[in-house]
Amino acid sequence: MATSSERPSGxxxxxxxYDAQVVAIYRFIYARVGNAPxxxxxxxxxxxxxxxxxxxxxxxGQIISWLYRVSQNAIADYWRAFYRLPVIGTDQLGPGxxxxxxxxxxTASGADELPTAGHERARRQVDSLxxxxxxxxxxxxxxxxxxxxxxxxxxxxxGITRGNAKVLQYRALRKSALVAEVxxx
Amino acid sequence: MADExxxxxxxxxxxxxxxxxxxxxxxxxxxxxxxxxxxxxxxxAAAASVAQSGAPAADPDPAFVxxxxxxxxxxxxxxxxxxxxxxxxxARPPAPAxxxxxxxxxxxxxxxxxxxxxxxxxxxxAGALGIAALRPQSRSRxxxxxDSPLIKGPGFWQAVAPLANVPPGGALxxxxxxxxxxxxxxxxxxxxxxxxxxxxxxxxxxxPDWKDLRxxxxxxxxxxxxxxxxxxxxxxxxxxxxGDASAYPVxxxxxxxPTVMVRDGQIYVWTAQI
Numbered sequence: 251m252a253t254s255s256e257r258p259s260g261x262x263x264x265x266x267x268y269d270a271q272v273v274a275i276y277r278f279i280y281a282r283v284g285n286a287p288x289x290x291x292x293x294x295x296x297x298x299x300x301x302x303x304x305x306x307x308x309x310x311g312q313i314i315s316w317l318y319r320v321s322q323n324a325i326a327d328y329w330r331a332f333y334r335l336p337v338i339g340t341d342q343l344g345p346g347x348x349x350x351x352x353x354x355x356x357t358a359s360g361a362d363e364l365p366t367a368g369h370e371r372a373r374r375q376v377d378s379l380x381x382x383x384x385x386x387x388x389x390x391x392x393x394x395x396x397x398x399x400x401x402x403x404x405x406x407x408x409g410i411t412r413g414n415a416k417v418l419q420y421r422a423l424r425k426s427a428l429v430a431e432v433x434x435x
Numbered sequence: 436m437a438d439e440x441x442x443x444x445x446x447x448x449x450x451x452x453x454x455x456x457x458x459x460x461x462x463x464x465x466x467x468x469x470x471x472x473x474x475x476x477x478x479x480a481a482a483a484s485v486a487q488s489g490a491p492a493a494d495p496d497p498a499f500v501x502x503x504x505x506x507x508x509x510x511x512x513x514x515x516x517x518x519x520x521x522x523x524x525x526a527r528p529p530a531p532a533x534x535x536x537x538x539x540x541x542x543x544x545x546x547x548x549x550x551x552x553x554x555x556x557x558x559x560x561a562g563a564l565g566i567a568a569l570r571p572q573s574r575s576r577x578x579x580x581x582d583s584p585l586i587k588g589p590g591f592w593q594a595v596a597p598l599a600n601v602p603p604g605g606a607l608x609x610x611x612x613x614x615x616x617x618x619x620x621x622x623x624x625x626x627x628x629x630x631x632x633x634x635x636x637x638x639x640x641x642x643p644d645w646k647d648l649r650x651x652x653x654x655x656x657x658x659x660x661x662x663x664x665x666x667x668x669x670x671x672x673x674x675x676x677x678g679d680a681s682a683y684p685v686x687x688x689x690x691x692x693p694t695v696m697v698r699d700g701q702i703y704v705w706t707a708q709i
Contacts, residue, residue, distance in 0.1 A: 264508075264511050265504065265507070268503075268504060268507060272500055272503070273494060273500075276494070276495040277494065280481055281478065281482070281485070282477070282478065282481070283477055283481070284476065284477030284479070284481040285452075285456060285457065285458055285477070285480070286456060286496070287457065287458035289495075290496070290499050290503075293495065293503070294503050294506070298506065298507065298510065299624075301507050301510045301511045302510075303624075303625060303697045305598075305697070305700065315623075319622045319624065320623065320624055322622070323622060327660070329470070329474060330660075372481075372483075372485035372486040373482075373486040375482045375486075376479065376482045376483055376486055379479065394454060395454065395476075396483050396486075396487070398454060400451075401447060401451075413444075416440075416443040416444055416447045417439050417440060417443040419443075419447075419450065420442065420443035420447075420472075421439070423446075423472040423475055423476055424468065426472070426475045426476075426479070427468075427471040427472045427474070430475050430478075
């Protein structure tokens with residue numbers, strides 16, 4: 251730390267980090283909270299914390315893993331505080347945790363990845379979840395999440411009442427949560 | 436189907452907001468089971484919108500990116516440029532030349548500026564509001580709660596430890612004039628937590644193996660967020676707690692979280708003069 255008096259900090263350094271990482275961090279968070287308003291809030295939380303706490307003299311690799319750790323904590327906090335859930339995937343929170351998703355680069359080089367790769371991976375993710383569900387569960391989730399139909403439209407397509415469509419999607423998600431748990435563990 | 440009708444009806448409110456791209460409300464989630472369902476639904480919604488290439492929600496809104504850039508720039512400039520003498524209650528600030536160690540002139544964080552009541556730029560205030568408005572105030576918190584500032588009114592930053600002494604997963608006890616606590620490093624995120632148990636005020640000790648603050652009196656354990664870790668709710672969800680024979684019988688408020696800042700490899704805590 252002999253150079254601490256002329257550390258390369260300041261607005262320039264922060265913006266360099268910000269420009270390089272904001273999209274990846276946002277995607278990382280969005281994939282886990284599923285909506286833009288909350289993803290924006292958590293992204294803002296991460297970078298405002300960076301202004302306050304991040305040691306910008308570190309090299310980019312360390313800075314990036316700091317950002318992901320803080321993001322992971324913010325996401326865990328989000329689910330814990332909003333829904334009183336225990337920490338998400340505690341195995342991912344251990345020391346030295348690094349993001350494992352290839353589209354969410356732990357190194358700057360990953361940012362060069364083709365933008366379509368994320369779409370492919372997401373599609374596979376959805377497919378693998380839906381494939382393990384009974385047909386009517388799969389159908390109701392496809393209509394609501396992939397085709398973005400309303401409950402009324404979904405009920406019409408499936409030839410059931412709206413009330414039953416709501417119950418069906420409720421059960422389908424309960425089953426999905428169990429399936430997802432088994433897969434995670 | 437009858438007994439599932441009401442929860443299914445309520446949960447649809449959550450889904451409607453989520454699928455519509457809006458902010459879902461935790462009020463529509465009624466149980467830990469439903470919370471797991473909400474998380475699955477959120478991940479599914481995200482994956483679905485990414486899978487349909489060109490979906491707008493997958494990438495940040497450019498306006499948001501620019502707005503956040505501005506907020507960061509303002510906050511960072513304020514931190515970099517404002518060199519304040521430390522305010523001491525009822526006394527004039529020490530003369531700039533006074534050599535009171537490294538504390539005389541330090542850069543003060545945005546939060547510190549606001550708490551110290553030093554005028555902050557409108558942009559900074561807006562930034563802080565943005566952060567404060569992050570989540571609906573659905574949980575009531577006591578005065579001891581983690582988010583209410585421990586020190587009201589004048590205070591100063593006290594250096595408590597070099598960051599290097601608190602590696603990830605580590606905790607270090609500190610004492611200031613007005614309170615004592617631990618600075619902890621939760622995977623790179625530094626926090627300060629009061630060492631006073633919110634049950635009867637016994638002094639907590641840190642257990643590195645469990646990464647918790649444990650009360651020697653009645654066995655409460657607090658996690659690195661300052662929340663009771665071995666209470667009944669958590670016990671039910673996690674099926675027990677680190678070798679404890681039973682759940683902690685009462686729920687306790689979160690530990691107080693003193694304001695903390697890391698600058699130039701040093702951890703500071705915002706404290707008050709006696």
